[in-house]
Amino acid sequence: MKPITSEKEFLKNYNIHDFDVPLTSVDMSIFSIIDDELQVLLLKRNDYPAKGKWALPGGFIDKQQDSNLEDTAKRKLLAKTGVSTPYLEQVSTFGSKQRDPRGWSVTIVYMALIAADDIKLSTDDSSDEIKWQPVYQLSNKPALAFDHNEIFNHCYERLKSKVQYTSLPVNLLPEEFTLTELQTTFEIILDMPIEKKSFRRRILDAQILEETGNLRTGNNRPAKLYKANKLGKDHFFQRSIEGPR
Amino acid sequence: MKPITSEKEFLKNYNIHDFDVPLTSVDMSIFSIIDDELQVLLLKRNDYPAKGKWALPGGFIDKQQDSNLEDTAKRKLLAKTGVSTPYLEQVSTFGSKQRDPRGWSVTIVYMALIAADDIKLSTDDSSDEIKWQPVYQLSNKPALAFDHNEIFNHCYERLKSKVQYTSLPVNLLPEEFTLTELQTTFEIILDMPIEKKSFRRRILDAQILEETGNLRTGNNRPAKLYKANKLGKDHFFQRSIEGPR
DNA sequence: TCAATAGTGTCTTTCAGACACTATAAA
DNA sequence: TTTATAGTGTCTGAAAGACACTATTGA
Numbered sequence: 001m002k003p004i005t006s007e008k009e010f011l012k013n014y015n016i017h018d019f020d021v022p023l024t025s026v027d028m029s030i031f032s033i034i035d036d037e038l039q040v041l042l043l044k045r046n047d048y049p050a051k052g053k054w055a056l057p058g059g060f061i062d063k064q065q066d067s068n069l070e071d072t073a074k075r076k077l078l079a080k081t082g083v084s085t086p087y088l089e090q091v092s093t094f095g096s097k098q099r100d101p102r103g104w105s106v107t108i109v110y111m112a113l114i115a116a117d118d119i120k121l122s123t124d125d126s127s128d129e130i131k132w133q134p135v136y137q138l139s140n141k142p143a144l145a146f147d148h149n150e151i152f153n154h155c156y157e158r159l160k161s162k163v164q165y166t167s168l169p170v171n172l173l174p175e176e177f178t179l180t181e182l183q184t185t186f187e188i189i190l191d192m193p194i195e196k197k198s199f200r201r202r203i204l205d206a207q208i209l210e211e212t213g214n215l216r217t218g219n220n221r222p223a224k225l226y227k228a229n230k231l232g233k234d235h236f237f238q239r240s241i242e243g244p245r
Numbered sequence: 246m247k248p249i250t251s252e253k254e255f256l257k258n259y260n261i262h263d264f265d266v267p268l269t270s271v272d273m274s275i276f277s278i279i280d281d282e283l284q285v286l287l288l289k290r291n292d293y294p295a296k297g298k299w300a301l302p303g304g305f306i307d308k309q310q311d312s313n314l315e316d317t318a319k320r321k322l323l324a325k326t327g328v329s330t331p332y333l334e335q336v337s338t339f340g341s342k343q344r345d346p347r348g349w350s351v352t353i354v355y356m357a358l359i360a361a362d363d364i365k366l367s368t369d370d371s372s373d374e375i376k377w378q379p380v381y382q383l384s385n386k387p388a389l390a391f392d393h394n395e396i397f398n399h400c401y402e403r404l405k406s407k408v409q410y411t412s413l414p415v416n417l418l419p420e421e422f423t424l425t426e427l428q429t430t431f432e433i434i435l436d437m438p439i440e441k442k443s444f445r446r447r448i449l450d451a452q453i454l455e456e457t458g459n460l461r462t463g464n465n466r467p468a469k470l471y472k473a474n475k476l477g478k479d480h481f482f483q484r485s486i487e488g489p490r
Numbered sequence: 491t492c493a494a495t496a497g498t499g500t501c502t503t504t505c506a507g508a509c510a511c512t513a514t515a516a517a
Numbered sequence: 518t519t520t521a522t523a524g525t526g527t528c529t530g531a532a533a534g535a536c537a538c539t540a541t542t543g544a
């Protein structure tokens with residue numbers, strides 16, 4: 001074999017199957033607030049390995065369809081929930097010899113935040129059951145497929161941590177919402193009461209919301225409706241919410 | 246072909262080469278403070294693709310040697326720098342069709358912080374040149390191999406961001422150091438002066454350091470030497486350093 | 491008018507920035 | 518005694534928590 005002297009020539013002779021690469025997939029924790037609870041989407045696996053076990057949604061990269069990792073995550077999310085423009089954040093990548101019985105494997109993990117009213121659940125042939133699971137029932141109890149309990153916990157910790165110093169929860173609400181609804185969303189995720197005045201001052205001073213001019217009415221004083229502006233979906237505060245003293 | 250009815254049978258018939266998986270690697274930004282500058286380690290590529298270009302250290306997962314992703318990163322770091330117990334943090338994963346001319350590829354990116362006095366640089370056959378590059382010369386200027394400029398920038402942003410609310414810089418110093426040396430390290434990374442009293446109050450109140458009892462002497466008042474305790478390597482503050490008003 | 495929720499005024503607390511001050515070494 | 522750097526005292530300011538207060542609706 002003669003020596004290679006150009007990049008073009010190198011690539012002509014290159015074959016990925018000469019290399020012993022790990023299996024690579026994308027998995028995700030899809031969060032939503034349903035029945036005033038933070039819930040995560042689970043699928044029951046229809047095939048081996050881990051057949052019959054509940055798992056986080058995910059799957060393999062489609063080298064034709066997907067032009068990058070986020071495409072893979074978005075494609076899976078759309079297939080299961082019908083949501084096409086989620087808040088999507090890469091959380092971490094898990095890779096080891098033992099995490100999948102098929103051998104050395106790597107999974108790139110995303111979390112998605114979606115508003116409950118956008119969701120139309122559907123399954124495909126990789127699973128016939130799909131459900132929302134309250135996160136407090138998942139933190140310790142039932143064993144998900146592979147290392148998905150660990151993966152989920154990592155996502156949940158990331159979410160709780162970022163809710164302390166960002167405005168992420170606006171992504172879990174419909175387009176229009178009241179300040180009380182937003183506060184409740186924060187409180188559900190942090191599992192902690194927040195002082196009303198502090199919360200409103202913090203959010204309003206950050207100028208990440210704008211009034212829509214509409215009101216939410218009920219059997220009491222109507223509340224102003226707001227929507228997130230550009231910044232609102234991703235604002236970082238200088239200080240964390242501290243909680244009760 | 247008869248249907249598969251057990252996990253064991255499934256795994257017997259499973260062959261990873263039936264699947265079209267992407268090429269997977271690990272890359273890293275190794276930071277150190279050298280000559281009072283934040284610098285990052287670069288290697289000149291000895292082989293195609295991108296032969297002759299400077300690149301971040303990295304390489305493929307060795308499915309025999311490495312039992313997880315961190316092992317791969319640690320193995321590469323040890324080979325180049327001789328450092329075996331770094332501060333090592335997974336930053337992000339880049340994956341796309343175009344980022345490598347060999348086709349769809351994924352790289353898991355780590356950043357490492359190491360103390361200058363621990364380092365013994367060495368190359369292997371994948372490169373014959375290795376160097377420290379000041380980060381301010383890298384942020385915009387010279388084109389690294391593949392998407393390594395983008396990868397580096399991501400690491401650098403992560404580092405600067407975490408230095409505002411953690412004690413990470415202790416990992417860039419030798420075991421013993423003065424408060425002024427620690428402050429200088431923060432200032433170099435943030436590229437911003439920090440008020441002395443605020444800094445010392447913040448660090449000391451967090452109880453992440455302990456006095457070693459030794460003193461750093463010179464042509465002036467000797468300074469107390471400190472070392473990080475368990476918390477010191479990874480402490481998170483409730484509030485960020487804000488900088489001059 | 492009452493119940494319920496929206497929304498505000500204002501005090502305290504915490505921790506960062508500013509900056510002038512004192513302390514201790516070598517030359 | 519001077520110069521250089523280590524280290525402190527104490528004021529101001531920004532933003533969070535506490536909590537009592539007022540506002541506005543339907544029943």
